[in-house]
Amino acid sequence: MKVVVLVKQTPDTAELPKVSAEDVRSGKIKATMVINPWDEFAVEEAILLGDRYDVESVAISMGSPDAVDALKHALAMGVGGAALIDSSALSGGDLWTTAAALAAAVKAQGADLVLTGKQSVDDNSGAVYAGVAAQLGWPMVSAVTKIVDISNGQITVERMVEGAQETISVPLPAVISVGKEINEPRYPSFMGIRKASKAVIPSTPAAELGIASGSGKTQWTNIRKPEERKTKCVIIEGATVEEKAAKLVDALLAEKVI
Amino acid sequence: MSVLVWIEQNQNGVVPNSFEVLGKAREIAAALGTQTVAAVLGDNASAAESVRPYGPDVVLAITGPVLANYRLSAYTAALRKAVEAVGATVVLTAATVRGREVAAMLASQLDAGYAPDAIDLRVENGRLVAVRSVYSNNILADVTFNSPVQVVSVRPRSFPMPEPGAPGGEVRTLDPGLSENDVKEKVLEVKSTDTGEISLTDASIIVSGGRGVAQDPAKGFALVAELASVLGAAVGASRAAVDAGYIPYKHQVGQTGKTVKPDLYIAAGISGAIQHLAGMGGSKVIVAINKDPEAPIFEKANYGIVGDLFQVLPALTAEFKKRLGK
Ligand SMILES: Cc1cc2nc3c(=O)[nH]c(=O)nc-3n(C[C@H](O)[C@H](O)[C@H](O)COP(=O)(O)OP(=O)(O)OC[C@H]3O[C@@H](n4cnc5c(N)ncnc54)[C@H](O)[C@@H]3O)c2cc1C
Ligand SMILES: Cc1cc2nc3c(=O)[nH]c(=O)nc-3n(C[C@H](O)[C@H](O)[C@H](O)COP(=O)(O)OP(=O)(O)OC[C@H]3O[C@@H](n4cnc5c(N)ncnc54)[C@H](O)[C@@H]3O)c2cc1C
Numbered sequence: 001m002k003v004v005v006l007v008k009q010t011p012d013t014a015e016l017p018k019v020s021a022e023d024v025r026s027g028k029i030k031a032t033m034v035i036n037p038w039d040e041f042a043v044e045e046a047i048l049l050g051d052r053y054d055v056e057s058v059a060i061s062m063g064s065p066d067a068v069d070a071l072k073h074a075l076a077m078g079v080g081g082a083a084l085i086d087s088s089a090l091s092g093g094d095l096w097t098t099a100a101a102l103a104a105a106v107k108a109q110g111a112d113l114v115l116t117g118k119q120s121v122d123d124n125s126g127a128v129y130a131g132v133a134a135q136l137g138w139p140m141v142s143a144v145t146k147i148v149d150i151s152n153g154q155i156t157v158e159r160m161v162e163g164a165q166e167t168i169s170v171p172l173p174a175v176i177s178v179g180k181e182i183n184e185p186r187y188p189s190f191m192g193i194r195k196a197s198k199a200v201i202p203s204t205p206a207a208e209l210g211i212a213s214g215s216g217k218t219q220w221t222n223i224r225k226p227e228e229r230k231t232k233c234v235i236i237e238g239a240t241v242e243e244k245a246a247k248l249v250d251a252l253l254a255e256k257v258i
Numbered sequence: 259m260s261v262l263v264w265i266e267q268n269q270n271g272v273v274p275n276s277f278e279v280l281g282k283a284r285e286i287a288a289a290l291g292t293q294t295v296a297a298v299l300g301d302n303a304s305a306a307e308s309v310r311p312y313g314p315d316v317v318l319a320i321t322g323p324v325l326a327n328y329r330l331s332a333y334t335a336a337l338r339k340a341v342e343a344v345g346a347t348v349v350l351t352a353a354t355v356r357g358r359e360v361a362a363m364l365a366s367q368l369d370a371g372y373a374p375d376a377i378d379l380r381v382e383n384g385r386l387v388a389v390r391s392v393y394s395n396n397i398l399a400d401v402t403f404n405s406p407v408q409v410v411s412v413r414p415r416s417f418p419m420p421e422p423g424a425p426g427g428e429v430r431t432l433d434p435g436l437s438e439n440d441v442k443e444k445v446l447e448v449k450s451t452d453t454g455e456i457s458l459t460d461a462s463i464i465v466s467g468g469r470g471v472a473q474d475p476a477k478g479f480a481l482v483a484e485l486a487s488v489l490g491a492a493v494g495a496s497r498a499a500v501d502a503g504y505i506p507y508k509h510q511v512g513q514t515g516k517t518v519k520p521d522l523y524i525a526a527g528i529s530g531a532i533q534h535l536a537g538m539g540g541s542k543v544i545v546a547i548n549k550d551p552e553a554p555i556f557e558k559a560n561y562g563i564v565g566d567l568f569q570v571l572p573a574l575t576a577e578f579k580k581r582l583g584k
Binding site: 011013014016017019021024037038094095096099121122123124125126127130131133134135139140141142143156160161162163164165166167168169170171180181216217218219220221222223224225226229231233234235236241242244245246248249251252253255257258 | 268269270273330331354355356358359362363365366367369370371372373374375390391392393394395396397398399400401402403404405442443444445446447448449450451452457459462463489507508513514521522532533535536539542543544545546551556557558559560561562563564565569570573574576577578581582
């Protein structure tokens with residue numbers, strides 16, 4: 001069984017607050033770039049599936065040539081192979097452009113199962129996997145917290161929605177996005193890192209997968225920083241904890257938030 | 259033309275966030291000079307009546323045995339039928355797990371522009387504009403569309419809950435024309451995880467605990483829960499508290515947990531790491547209880563008490579009980 005894991009390279013979450021509107025507009029983000037934290041769960045699950053089934057796993061990323069670092073992280077964790085879709089020459093795309101490119105790459109790999117993260121920590125869509133599934137005409141299950149079983153061409157999973165846990169079975173090939181509850185991503189081993197650093201990762205320009213610029217159905221405009229939270233913290237003073245509590249309750253009742 | 263809203267239902271009936279979206283949809287429809295259609299899906303049309311007081315022009319009941327339980331492919335197919343039937347140009351859902359996946363799948367299948375988890379909507383020059391909060395609430399962008407159909411999922415609590423009025427709107431029915439063979443997913447089991455607690459994303463007040471409870475985690479979160487209970491609030495937590503096993507993941511607020519937007523957020527024993535702030539920075543009023551006066555949370559808080567949460571929380575609970583007459 002061939003499993004493709006989709007990984008995106010995203011800014012380190014600790015540095016997101018300093019990303020400027022100009023950075024986002026130009027696409028040149030001045031931050032340390034890492035594998036999207038949500039995608040580590042998908043990578044881990046692909047590796048764990050290898051312990052349970054006969055699995056060949058490949059990580060695929062679309063991005064600039066720098067995105068090979070995210071792929072190397074996946075390799076260092078233990079996926080079998082990696083491939084990059086180079087999108088540097090692509091402009092004017094949107095979610096579905098990304099999805100179309102990834103779907104084409106998945107098809108070229110001959111995958112039976114696609115694993116993805118829940119969402120990216122930069123563009124936050126939580127939608128690319130739906131586009132991949134729609135392009136391929138495959139079933140999709142999102143927010144998966146456990147892969148229960150894969151047999152007879154069916155995959156059975158548990159997933160969480162608000163207020164309920166569902167157990168769902170769909171035929172393969174399928175697209176699955178995973179949630180944080182599914183596993184505990186491993187740290188790459190020293191040997192893994194060494195192996196990954198030597199890996200040569202094939203790169204395909206998006207155009208070769210039939211993806212054209214300007215195909216986006218949406219545009220981002222007026223990219224800006226949200227208004228800074230301008231609060232001056234009022235430290236509640238008092239002789240006793242009871243007095244402080246009473247003063248805070250006064251203040252909150254006056255704010256009309258209770 | 260019309261603005262179509264998917265009215266999501268779960269085991270407790272209509273998901274209230276759907277009504278927030280419906281309220282805004284009426285404004286958008288008015289600005290576009292068109293109608294609001296509320297789509298109710300299921301094996302029967304019983305939910306239609308509960309939607310009429312929220313004022314859609316039409317309640318479209320799409321019914322059939324195939325739609326008895328929510329399944330992504332069946333619900334997407336039914337909504338496509340609805341889009342066609344009412345000539346929808348704007349489709350809105352609440353950005354719940356199901357609302358987000360159904361909106362994404364529908365948009366992708368229709369090759370329509372999609373704005374996920376939008377925090378605001380407006381009409382400009384006769385066109386829909388959605389506002390998205392991206393980079394984990396560190397960047398805002400306006401999303402404009404160049405597709406005939408525009409799909410948006412709306413973050414819970416972005417719009418006020420409308421007041422129900424006299425039942426209006428006509429109820430129409432639509433046959434989804436689906437058979438069981440058209441649906442790939444089988445739902446083998448649905449287990450309720452609903453413990454009657456208020457959910458974080460719906461809460462107007464949240465009381466959260468962090469690693470500051472470490473000296474006695476069970477007691478610490480019991481104190482958090484007691485204050486929450488007096489305030490009718492939901493219980494939240496930092497990742498450090500979740501990772502340490504003090505409380506389940508579903509309570510986690512932040513970057514890799516839930517984004518929340520309550521009127522009041524009380525953080526006890528939480529330092530205020532960037533990844534925590536990413537999830538609750540949009541709260542109206544923030545209160546920090548921390549024994550370290552230098553903790554970064556105080557920079558974002560409106561009110562702070564420097565002190566031991568094991569003393570401050572019970573004092574607050576007692577004081578609120580007194581004032582609220584509980
Ligand atoms: C300047 C700028 C302008 C933009 N303009 C638009 C616009 O006009 N319209 C629009 O829709 N979007 C726009 N985008 C967003 C861009 O198209 C998205 O980054 C892209 O579509 C992926 O969305 P996401 O990161 O939110 O993925 P999500 O849907 O959040 O990702 C879900 C999962 O899919 C997989 N995945 C996502 N992206 C990749 C990838 N590149 N490679 C491998 N796996 C991946 C991962 O497993 C991930 O966890 C813009 C971005 C920038 C910086
Ligand atoms: C990729 C990534 C994603 C992340 N996602 C999230 C996320 O979703 N949510 C999240 O919260 N974090 C997240 N984090 C972790 C985040 O960086 C912090 O580690 C975490 O928020 C710290 O939790 P804390 O404030 O409870 O603990 P600490 O930082 O240890 O703070 C504990 C605080 O309690 C105070 N304290 C101690 N004892 C008492 C007492 N008796 N009374 C009062 N105060 C006391 C201390 O002064 C201190 O300020 C993420 C990190 C990464 C790298």
